[in-house]
Amino acid sequence: GESVGLHLPTLSVQEGDNSIINCAYSNSASDYFIWYKQESGKGPQFIIDIRSNMDKRQGQRVTVLLNKTVKHLSLQIAATQPGDSAVYFCAEDPSSGTYKYIFGTGTRLKVLA
Amino acid sequence: EADIYQTPRYLVIGTGKKITLECSQTMGHDKMYWYQQDPGMELHLIHYSYGVNSTEKGDLSSESTVSRIRTEHFPLTLESARPSHTSQYLCASSEQGVRRELFFGEGSRLTVL
Structure with a gap:
């Protein structure tokens, strides 16, 4: 399944399918991006990051893609599991080194059994 | 597992009370x-x-205040709580260096009646 980011806050996918969560960031000068996962009642957890000098970065079951031309970030989750159900936020650092991250609205991922 | 702790996790108070989130x-x-x-x-x-003795306001205006007397401690205070302060407050920290991600606490959910 694929979301269109901020305009579709909920993404439902079947267990075992791949998920794609999109994010449009705001500042062309942002040089660092993070994806966070937030489960109900908990604080956000780091998933993966990417610097602006990269287009793609892979982790365990997750891949982040960065398209600086259109200021777009995506998170791909392979073989989605029930434990992946959460809200996912992208965050950008608009001024290198300030760490004053700007967070997106978030996308809720629901994994269907 | 990040070592950052917030207390209380949940707080329900009346209007006009002073509260400190740790x-x-x-x-x-x-x-x-x-x-x-x-x-x-x-x-x-x-x-x-x-760092110690360094505090700045963020992008969202808030009537709360903070202090940083010790490196490990960053309390947030509301002198006179109002219903508009009802929200979740998340504390985070990050290191100075190559790793730029924020480590979040579990949050303090405040309800002002």
């Missing part, structure tokens, strides 16, 4: 932050600190 981290991080998050919404930076 945040402590044991990682020796210089940078600490307070974010405000309404249910299902994005995180907004309200305060940050780059």
Whole structure:
């Protein structure tokens, strides 16, 4: 399944399918991006990051893609599991080194059994 | 597992009361932050600190105040709580260096009646 980011806050996918969560960031000068996962009642957890000098970065079951031309970030989750159900936020650092991250609205991922 | 702790996790108080939300981290991080998050919404930076005796207001105006007397401790205070202060408050920290991600606490959910 694929979301269109901020305009579709909920993404439902079947267990075992791949998920794609999109994010449009705001500042062309942002040089660092993070994806966070937030489960109900908990604080956000780091998933993966990417610097602006990269287009793609892979982790365990997750891949982040960065398209600086259109200021777009995506998170791909392979073989989605029930434990992946959460809200996912992208965050950008608009001024290198300030760490004053700007967070997106978030996308809720629901994994269907 | 990040070593950053927030207390209380939940607080229900009446209008006009003074409250302090506690945040402590044991990682020796210089940078600490307070974010405000309404249910299902994005995180907004309200305060940050780059070290002891350094505090700055974030992008979202807040009537709360903070202090940073010790590296590990970054409390947030509301002198006179109002219903408009009802929200979740998330504390975070980060290190000065190559790793730029924020480590979040579990949050303090405040309800002002």
